[in-house]
Amino acid sequence: MAERDSLRRQLQAGAQGLGVILNDSQTELLLDYLFEFAKWNRAYNLSAVRDTQQMLGRHLLDSLAVVPHIAGDRLIDVGTGGGLPGMVLAICYPEKSFTLLDSNGKKTRFLFHVKTLLGLANVTVENCRVETLQPPALFDGVISRAFASLADMTRWCRHLLADGGMFYAMKGQFPEAELEQISADYSLNQSFELNVPGEEGERHLLLLQPRSACPATATATQ
Template structure:
């Protein structure tokens, strides 16, 4: 049984974010949270130890981008403990999510999550992003705290289908990082996010590669 207080906080947070979650999805999110807290003790998946803090800093933080996420086939690069990939997989069972990480402990944990939660729309890959060759390209490459925007674009462009989007979760407005992509990417939107219970700044950067010859 999920912790009633944590479930209530998560439900209230989703309501504030205007993210529509069913009772069954709330239960899955709470089950994921319990697995994350349990495995974190041995595997050091996240520096956040308190489950109540995990609700705000991990689950609601990931779900804040849900209304803005594009595409049918998506990859979460450097997913770590499965953020934002696992919450989004739970929220959007009709979409295809691929979670990529080079850390074998983290991908072992994610395989456990996939099995325990029955997430058939989620695929886990243990590989370095630079060497990963997917069977098919992705509509959207997602990242959360993955290094700079420039590193994300240069390291992941081989994963993106024509016309696809890079969507990067950042903290403060990444003015310098955006400037570094001049001539490489078109910045489609930088959306400020308000995460319930979190006073820190959050933004989602939506980008698309410029076609050759474009300025």
């Protein structure tokens, strides 16, 4: 109980530092998710991070950092692993629909378990390769966290994106070379430098759109 109280305070302070408002229910759901993640991690190897407090910063707060920048009603988290950032975003945005996709069956079993345990009706879990997914409706946003290069992400996931939709790529250092590789086909709509409380290292969120969908879009960096 003392550990949960300490983590709750750390989560609330971190979310506040990121400009993310969590109600009591969302805070408890995020903590429930964190403890299930830590428990299943011992057998399913969801993350190389083993310490729960480190998981809170490295995974929960890192995922919460993108919350202010997400738009659209239907989103898919490709290569979600243990649900990062998709499960966190689903808790923060109960009115939006999230599909969490991963080809690893152990990880998607964990995601089904968490979805059921936490009662997240806005989450759909897909266990397949992204190239094979044929969704009944296309997505307003495709998000990934350290899933692949920008070239691979845009190539493998383009068929999932609705007209006017956006790629949300979570990266470490600003990927100049990767952006150059896709510059003929994709426009950098916005770039956000993310400062995660208590975590070192660069983090960026890149918002990309197909040039065919936004020929007049100007690049903006914040």
